[in-house]
Amino acid sequence: MVEVFAVASGKGGTGKTTSTVALGMALAERYDVTVVDADTGMANLLFHAGLSDAETTLHDVLAESAAVEAATYDRFGMTVVPCGTSLDGFRDADPARLREVVATLAADTDVILLDSPPALDSRAAVLPVVMADRAVVVLQPTIPAISDGLKVQEYATSYGTDVAGILFNKVREDGIERVAEKTERYFDGPTLGAVPESERAREARRAGRPLLAHAPGCDAAAAYRRAADSLTVRDGASGDVADRFRSAVIPEPP
């Protein structure tokens, strides 16, 4: 079985990478999880997973200078595929090859989480949302974040990707329940959780460790675990997913 989720937000700064890694670690208690930094232009998953010195990354795979296996690392109970941060690496990488990468990974894991770019303005940016089975939309309780989240949903559903749910992050005040209830009416998936803003999350990022490894007992970590628990992973056949990714029509690079 395998299901591919895009962890997406239309806007930067929502804590999407922290959320991807936290959901990944929490899901890894039940599933074999692979997280992929699909934000190839502004990669930062490597800094969250203690992989800032990783020699081979997704950039090398997308540039066809390394095999997928060489860019996978076992960290914190998950398989992590980091992306590099150099401009040269980005220039040489062909994002359309992500399809093949995901197809390869799908053969040997239960859950793939794609940390997606916080934008919808290019083919490369929407590709993870296009390829995923479902999207987890990360929101902050602000008007622009919710507006942009709605746009992500419309893009996702236009491309045949369902919405698994919404996740409020960096929540600073009480009363999120009412906002979540009103927001949920417009989304195709439920509210998976509301994660409080956390100094522990900032510390974890500085320490290069996932929040759930750095401060597993904190409120934010608990909220991520509850969110992961409310996510029911669908039982897609690995071979089907791999075939679907391989056969997906991906546009030529611009």
Place this chain on the structure above:
Amino acid sequence: MRLPQGRLRKSRVVTDPREPLAEVLDRTVTGYAVFEAQDSLLLDADGRGVVTFEDGVPVVAYHTGTDRGGPPALADLAVPGPYHVSVFELDAADLDPVHEVEALRVPPGMPAERLAGDPALADSTRRAAPGERPTVPGADGEGDHSAVEAFLEDEDKIAAIREQARQEARQRAAEWGLNDT
């Protein structure tokens, strides 16, 4: 809400309401900013949103199209698109009559936090707020979600945002050759 005509200080089109809010705070402007949506395709684009400032800190908000004041006015002026923003300076004494209308007031950090989605700018704004105004999130409605809730209650506007995104997604799918995925 009636305000005397101020001295025009700046007028331009911005894509994000954060820019004028940050600039007004930076320059400690006393006066008001008029936000006008540029995208008339969206509902509620009629009318203008007005936010007043004292030393760069927001005090009241009002929307001429919906005739609503306070946090709901922030929701009314929120659109996912470019705004034409004009910033006017006005003496504090000329703003006093409007600033005394409790129903129009917004907490200092709310426009930056909820309309612009910038918590750091909201924190800076709260720090710049005078002592008598609430600066701690949660105090006197400062941290509340009322502007966001008012936005979410505007079903027509949200339907318009979704429809616009759907059209954009379809159009781009065609441009990007994503139709068959």
